[in-house]
Amino acid sequence: MPTRYVGLDLAAQDRRTGLAVLREQDPASGVLVLEEARTGVDDALIAQRVRGAGKVGVDVPVGWPCRFVELLAAQATGTLAPPGSTGDEWRRGLAMRETDRAVHARTGLTPLSVSTDRIAHPALRWAGIEARLREEGIDVARDGSGRICEVYPAAALRRWGLPHRGYKGTGGRAARRGLVEALGGRFPGLDWAGHDAACVEEDDVLDAVIAALMAREVARGRAVPPPDPLRETALVEGWIWLPA
Template sequence: MNGSYVGIDLAAQPRRTGVAVLRETGEGALLEHVGVGADDDALLDHLEGAAKIGVDVPLGWPKPFVDLLTAHAAGTMTAPASTGGDWRRGLALRATDLDVHRRTGLTPLSVATDRIAHPALRWAGIEARLRAEGLDTRRDGAGQICEVYPAAALRIWGLAHRGYKGAEKGAPRAALVDALDAQLPALDWNGHREQCAAEDDALDAVLAALIAREVDHGRAVPPPAEQRGLARQEGWIWLPREGTFPLRTDAAG
C-alpha cells in the first residue's frame, strides 16, 4: 500500500470522465492530480499501485435482471404473475440500491433501465482489462475497487448533496467546495480547488477518492454477511459510517 487513493467519476465518454489522485501526507492528504477527460488508457495509468480506487458507476447489474435476460434470450422465461410496477422495480434495482435508499432516502439510478447503463458498460470493459492485468476487481469492495456514490456521502456528511451539477450550477458548486474546504483543513487542494468549483466531474472524482480513503480506513459500511455473495455479482455502494468525516480521527468523525 502506497497511501494513494484514486477517485473516478466515470462517464460513457472520456471527455466527461473525471479522475483524482489523493495521496497521504504526514499531516493529512494532498490532491496530487485532478483532471477531466480521461480515456481507458489514462485511467489505467492512474490506477497503478493505488491502495483503493473509488468508482462512481454501478459495477454490476441486478441479479434478477440478468436472470430474466438469460431466460428471455433462451426462450425459457416463466410468465410473471404480474408485469406491474412492483415486478419491474424488483428487476431494476440492486440490493445495494435499496440499501442506499433505506439509509439515505436517495435512490441511485437504475443500471438496468436508465442511461447510467452506458458508463456501466464502459466500466465492464475496463474491469475486464484490470482483471487481465492482475488487479483485484471484486465488486463487493473487498479488493482494490469500491463503488461509491458522492451524493449519498455528502448527505451523510451533512453537506449539500443536490443542485451542484451542471454548467449553470457554478454558484452552488462553489459554495459546496467552500464548505468542503472549511470542513477539511487537512486536505491540501494543491491548486485544484478552482477546477472543482468549475467542473462537477472533477469535484465528484475528488469526492470518490475521499470515499475510497474512508473505505480503506474502515469508516464505511460493508455489505452485510447475508448479501456478500450477491454483492460480488451486483456490486456494493460503500457509504461512509454515520458520525464520520474524511481526514478526521476524533470521535466526531
C-alpha cells in the same frame, strides 16, 4: 511510501470522465494533497492510475441486478416463465440492485437504475475496464474488498451533512464553490493544490474528488460494508459504500 487514493467519475465518453488523485504521505498527519483533478480521461490512463492506487472509488454501477441478468438469459433462450404480474413491483425488482435499496433506506436517495437508465452506458464502459484490470491481476471484487469500491457522491455528501443537490451543470457553479469550502472544513487536512478551481468549474471533477475521499474512508474502515446476508450478492451486483 505515500498512499494514493483515486476517484473516478466515469462517463461513457472520455471528455466527461472525471479523475482525481489524492496523496497521503503520512496517515497520522491527516494531510491529503490533491495531485491530479481533471476530465478527458481514457481507459489507458484509468488503468495506470488504478495500478498506482491503494484504493479507488468508482462513481458508476459495477454490476447489474442478479434478477435482471437471469431474466435476460431466460428471455434470450425462450425459457422465461411467465410472471404473475408485469406491474411496478415486478419491474422494480429487475431494475434495482440490493445496494440501491440499501442506499435508499439509509439516505432517502435512489441511485439510477443500471438496468433501465442511461447510467448503463458508463457501466458498460466500466465492465470493459474491469475485465482489463482483472487480466492484469488486480483485485476488482465488486463488493469493495479489493482495489475498487463503488461510491455515490451525492449520498456521501448527504451522510456528511453537506449540500448534495443543485451543484451539477453550469447553474451549479456557486454551489460547487460552497461545496469546495465545506469539504475543506470536513477534511481539514485536504490541500487542493490549486485544483479547487477545476472542481468549481466542472462537477465531474468535483465528484471525482468526492469519490477519492470516499475511497480513503473505505480504506480506513469508516464506511458501511455489505451485511453478511448480502455479501455473495454484492460480489455480483456491486456495493455502494457510504460513510459510516
